[in-house]
Amino acid sequence: MDAIAPLLAATINAGTPLMLAALGLLINEKSGVINLGSEGMMLMAAIVGFAVAVQTGNAGLGFVLGALTGMVMAAFFAWLTVWLGANQVACGLALSLFGVGASAYIGIPFSGSSLVVAKTGIPFLKDIPFVGPALFEQHYMVYVSWVLCALVTWFLARTRAGLVLRAVGESPSSAHSLGYNVRLIRLGALMFGGACCGLAGAFICLVYTPMWVENIVAGRGWIALALTTFATWRPLRVMLGAYLFGGVTILSFHAQALGVPVASQLLAMMPYLATIIVLVLISRNANWIRLNMPASLGKNFNPNS
């Protein structure tokens, strides 16, 4: 049993950035826009958040500016795709590549700096034996991610604004004819996605591995993108998937250290394999698609044409 608590704690830690980013990307995609720039946004937010935290000694400020960085990049992406009608996939890829290079460049003076971020926790609850330290002695952003998941669920399922957002993703022309401003709604969704990716990037640099080195996000932006599909655009499944994807790695490490022969290369590709399988399954089942996958995902909409 002793081995399970650290495993659980590490899984939550590893899953949190995936969950934060994927929740934001889910809102993007519900509005019908796919932003492949998550890796770049996360990296830019990571270096900005880290630089701010190092300079000011305030990790909270690092998170705020990390989120703002993500929003600025997402707004630029929105201008290109939603207003100028540029191809979403190409722009997203460009945004990712830009973020990888630009963050490395900005990060030169910070390369090798490190930072000590105190673990916070929930008083009383963290004293529960066994699960207490694993669940309730995490960084406060872990709890933010839980609250965010609940909020996104509630927003999509229970609010009028959520309904409008989904309508924009399903059929932007219908939403437009009903008098909704499709462009502004998509801008808002993208900015939210950018902010979430920013928080995820800052989390990686401030909590998960509290240091800056080039390309520290190491593909987690892409995993988060895969995660939205894996979760069939359901926030709770995003949470489940994030911990599953994070947990697979952690579990493989624990198994290896205990001498259980596992092909860790195989486990490394599991998230993507799982995503492909889910994708195949949902495209075979019309109901799942109709219920979850935004019908206009990836299609640009021009209200003037």
Place this chain on the structure above:
Amino acid sequence: MSGNFLRKALFAAAVATPLASLSVPAQAADQEPLKIGFVYVSPIGEAGWTWQQDIGRRQMEEALKGRVVTQYVENVPEGADAERVIRDLAQQGNKLIFTTSFGYMNQTQKVAKQFPDVKFVHSTGYKTAPNVATTNARFYEARYLAGVLAGKMTKSNVVGYVGAHPIPEVLQGINAFAIGMRSVNPQAQVRVVWANSWYDPGKERDAAVTLLSQGADVVTHHTDSTATVQAAEEAGKYAIAYHSDMHKFGPKAQLAAVTHHWGDYFTAKAKEVLDGTWKNDSTWGGLKSGMAALEGFGPEVPADVKELVLAKQAEIIAGTLQPFAAPLKDSDGKVRLESGYLDDNALNRMDYYVEGVASKLPKQ
């Protein structure tokens, strides 16, 4: 022509003649400096493989001051880009080019054929050509010493090792480490976790944290970032760093660092080109030639332990101690070597763990 002018001219000639004779050797030394190019696989940064390569480059520049000029290109991906960069450096008049990553091997060979008058040195490859030499370091010798150190310092007798990819180079390090450790502490075991990446700080950290949470009180790594050392520092445990001295990232944690030093080798190769004595040799230097070292001892290492490690180091340098000497058993108990010691060929094909490594090697 006035007498005055003649006098001046004679005077000038009298002064100039000895000066001119003096300036002949001076001119020879003053020939165009040798242009040397470097291709780096990652940014130089502040620690790691490329950082050590760049220290070597600067050391060579200092040693051959005025006789060489260097330039470098960093962050060059292995593949088609590398070929373009290497060719570009050759076209810019570099007469000696160091390509410092395994994945540049075929690109180096290709460009070397097109520029027969340019000399190339490829790091960690095995293909030579008339104008291509190769080099690598016997890191495992320093790993053995690190093992001795870990064996002395561990109290839990569990030592963690974060590996990158299960290839011979990494396995040599793990095995030499285990053998060194067991030579002073037969109870101790090495546990290995593969990150399956040369560079993913998040995974490296998770792997190190896993090992620490399973009772390891010393961790080491064969990956490129400082994450393992940092994780040990935060956990209040020990670490042995790799590539560079990382005491900045673990002032209390770092027991020592297994490091590489290329400066003397680079200088020697540049001298060969300058003196016209170029050899397309394959160098695999270890502690003796100073290409691998254990250094950066931390404050927590007691004096007698440090002395022991240094004594073992002297033995390896003298050739009286071979890390991979018989009898050598693998982790399944099978005898791998009955007498003598493993030759280079066997080292380069290593695909098993030795006794003392508690983990199982994933089957390919």
